[in-house]
Amino acid sequence: MGQHAGRFGEYGGAYVPETLVPALAELEQGMDDAFADTAFNADLASWLRDYAGRPTPVTHARRLSQETGGAQILLKREDLLHTGAHKLNNVLGQVLLAVRLGKRRIIAETGAGQHGVATATACACFGLRCVVYMGSEDMRRQALNVYKMRLLGAEVVAVESGTATLKDATNEAIRDWVSHVRDTHYVIGSAVGPHPYPTLVRRLQRVIGDEARAQCLERLERLPHVVVACVGGGSNAIGMFAAFLDDAAVELVGVEAAGRGLDTGAHAAPLSRGRPGVLHGAHSYLMQDGAGQVLGTHSISAGLDYPGVGPEHSALRDSGRVRYVSATDEQALAAFHRLSQLEGIIPALESAHALHAAAELAASRDAEDVVLVCLSGRGDKDIDTVREHDPA
Amino acid sequence: MSIRVAPRTRFDDAFSARDAGAPPGLIPYITAGFPHRDATAVLLRAAQDGGALAVETGIPFSDPLADGPTIQRAGWRALQNGMTLQLALEQVAAARAAGLEIPVAAMTYVNPVLAYGRDRFMRDAHAAGLDGLIVPDLPFDEADSVRDAAHGAGLAFIPLIAPTTPDERMRRIAASASGFVYCVSVTGVTGARSALPDEALALLDRVRAATPLPRALGFGLSRHEHVQALRGHAEAAVVGSALIDAVERAPQDAAGVVERFCESLIQGP
Numbered sequence: 001m002g003q004h005a006g007r008f009g010e011y012g013g014a015y016v017p018e019t020l021v022p023a024l025a026e027l028e029q030g031m032d033d034a035f036a037d038t039a040f041n042a043d044l045a046s047w048l049r050d051y052a053g054r055p056t057p058v059t060h061a062r063r064l065s066q067e068t069g070g071a072q073i074l075l076k077r078e079d080l081l082h083t084g085a086h087k088l089n090n091v092l093g094q095v096l097l098a099v100r101l102g103k104r105r106i107i108a109e110t111g112a113g114q115h116g117v118a119t120a121t122a123c124a125c126f127g128l129r130c131v132v133y134m135g136s137e138d139m140r141r142q143a144l145n146v147y148k149m150r151l152l153g154a155e156v157v158a159v160e161s162g163t164a165t166l167k168d169a170t171n172e173a174i175r176d177w178v179s180h181v182r183d184t185h186y187v188i189g190s191a192v193g194p195h196p197y198p199t200l201v202r203r204l205q206r207v208i209g210d211e212a213r214a215q216c217l218e219r220l221e222r223l224p225h226v227v228v229a230c231v232g233g234g235s236n237a238i239g240m241f242a243a244f245l246d247d248a249a250v251e252l253v254g255v256e257a258a259g260r261g262l263d264t265g266a267h268a269a270p271l272s273r274g275r276p277g278v279l280h281g282a283h284s285y286l287m288q289d290g291a292g293q294v295l296g297t298h299s300i301s302a303g304l305d306y307p308g309v310g311p312e313h314s315a316l317r318d319s320g321r322v323r324y325v326s327a328t329d330e331q332a333l334a335a336f337h338r339l340s341q342l343e344g345i346i347p348a349l350e351s352a353h354a355l356h357a358a359a360e361l362a363a364s365r366d367a368e369d370v371v372l373v374c375l376s377g378r379g380d381k382d383i384d385t386v387r388e389h390d391p392a
Numbered sequence: 393m394s395i396r397v398a399p400r401t402r403f404d405d406a407f408s409a410r411d412a413g414a415p416p417g418l419i420p421y422i423t424a425g426f427p428h429r430d431a432t433a434v435l436l437r438a439a440q441d442g443g444a445l446a447v448e449t450g451i452p453f454s455d456p457l458a459d460g461p462t463i464q465r466a467g468w469r470a471l472q473n474g475m476t477l478q479l480a481l482e483q484v485a486a487a488r489a490a491g492l493e494i495p496v497a498a499m500t501y502v503n504p505v506l507a508y509g510r511d512r513f514m515r516d517a518h519a520a521g522l523d524g525l526i527v528p529d530l531p532f533d534e535a536d537s538v539r540d541a542a543h544g545a546g547l548a549f550i551p552l553i554a555p556t557t558p559d560e561r562m563r564r565i566a567a568s569a570s571g572f573v574y575c576v577s578v579t580g581v582t583g584a585r586s587a588l589p590d591e592a593l594a595l596l597d598r599v600r601a602a603t604p605l606p607r608a609l610g611f612g613l614s615r616h617e618h619v620q621a622l623r624g625h626a627e628a629a630v631v632g633s634a635l636i637d638a639v640e641r642a643p644q645d646a647a648g649v650v651e652r653f654c655e656s657l658i659q660g661p
């Protein structure tokens with residue numbers, strides 16, 4: 001594979017049908033122009049502030065830190081963003097870009113429904129047509145978010161093919177884009193997909209890390225020792241890490257979903273247990289069998305239940321700049337309850353994976369040390385799942 | 393850029409044997425391992441008996457993002473039947489041993505090829521009697537190393553050109569091609585359509601201005617009239633979903649269906 005723009009070492013690229021190649025070039029050009037335009041950046045900043053609710057605060061998890069008995073745990077509160085997760089940062093930027101490019105129809109894929117709800121929200125706000133692809137299995141698991149998307153005026157299309165989950169919804173969104181590429185923008189929901197998406201999504205999500213870094217410097221007059229984020233496709237994690245990559249002393253830790261355990265095969269941890277391959281337009285670590293067929297995944301958290309990962313994470317894994325660990329369903333559930341009871345914050349199950357790893361890291365450090373965690377979303381959407389597992 | 397010269401394959405012979413004024417030759421697409429695991433060799437042969445110019449064997453991938461519902465379904469079934477690249481190559485070799493003479497191209501996605509081992513796949517594919525490779529998720533910009541490996545092993549690397557491809561890019565794609573260029577009839581995925589899209593003929597004429605290579609038009613063709621309408625515009629017509637739909641309706645007589653369907657596409661009902 002060659003060394004083109006849009007590569008992170010050997011990872012990334014744009015493995016898409018020929019039909020889409022000109023559209024990706026147009027998107028890359030549009031993205032470069034937009035980010036070089038002060039009016040566009042000011043417009044995006046004001047939407048993030050006045051509509052989405054940025055900046056989000058950093059909260060000291062006082063009782064959790066005490067109970068963990070080690071470093072101080074700080075939470076970057078993306079759960080307080082409008083629609084309840086970091087997904088809106090990316091969606092607002094992409095929808096503004098789509099409007100700038102003259103695209104009036106927006107499509108998206110969704111797993112848990114958080115990205116779908118964020119996309120439906122932005123489309124309502126800008127008066128754009130919105131079609132969201134969702135696996136029929138996920139529609140059943142996340143019925144509330146399906147209702148929300150419809151309430152917001154989006155059309156939700158059930159995807160029955162393959163495993164009827166996020167990877168298949170992504171296939172279907174790409175097929176829709178191939179068929180309507182001239183008037184449609186595809187708002188991809190994570191730092192995955194063909195170039196320029198991983199770069200675009202990182203650019204739009206790094207507001208999380210930039211804010212958190214400045215907040216730490218202002219409050220503590222120093223940087224955190226460790227920064228932790230969960231990794232599904234990797235958008236909240238890359239948004240967080242991007243701001244700290246050049247701070248060599250800051251340890252960066254990404255947390256994948258170990259599901260029922262890494263050795264059971266029932267997990268969603270491509271960086272821990274996958275091999276590089278090509279899915280959804282990018283070369284990256286991938287859960288696949290020996291013949292190159294993509295494997296089914298399992299995680300209690302629908303937002304992490306994906307066999308691939310953004311290509312920049314693959315490069316960061318290989319270089320060792322970021323360490324990738326994992327948390328099981330059980331560990332995430334325990335962290336979910338702990339944060340709810342000790343801090344009065346109900347986290348998303350995705351974020352609970354990061355909380356588990358953060359507490360483990362904090363436990364082995366001094367009380368003066370600081371572990372910063374991206375609390376990527378709130379847990380309202382997960383109440384039914386948790387109730388099924390742990391009847392209170 | 394490619395460092396290797398394109399090899400000569402059965403495709404070159406098959407296209408040069410065609411009469412210039414004749415209607416396009418037929419290239420049926422059949423998913424390997426569909427409708428059952430060991431159907432491949434028999435169905436490739438049935439395509440030849442039905443008068444096909446060449447044949448495409450689709451080797452299934454779990455996430456076929458260029459394919460519509462029919463080929464997705466056939467691929468899913470084939471995977472459940474245990475189809476792999478390795479098995480498909482064995483079946484093509486068996487078909488050759490049983491008298492298959494027309495050119496055969498494999499259509500598959502890039503990940504199974506990488507998992508098999510790029511260079512090893514090309515060698516084994518050529519040894520099995522394949523003539524060319526079509527990879528719909530490997531556009532020109534990503535294709536250098538795979539194309540070089542294909543050419544080095546004696547396989548044609550057949551690129552796709554779409555209605556959205558600009559002229560200058562089309563010229564660069566065509567300059568790297570071997571065998572023929574695969575022209576995508578619609579801005580869309582595979583799947584039988586009732587009418588030939590308006591953009592198809594315009595695309596074919598643009599391609600002719602870019603390259604002297606034979607042009608095959610595919611995606612959506614389903615009828616004899618579609619094939620006839622391409623006379624003078626394309627040297628071959630690829631028919632996939634419509635054929636698979638027909639096989640799905642009578643899986644117990646798959647070979648008969650393929651042979652008769654090919655005949656009717658060429659000669660009319």
Ligand SMILES: Cc1ncc(COP(=O)(O)O)c(C=O)c1O
Pocket residue numbers: 085086111112113114115189190191230231232233234235236237302303304348350351376377378
């Ligand atoms: C709250 C929350 N966190 C994390 C994720 C995982 O996505 P990513 O890895 O792109 O941040 C999701 C995905 O749906 C989510 O809803």
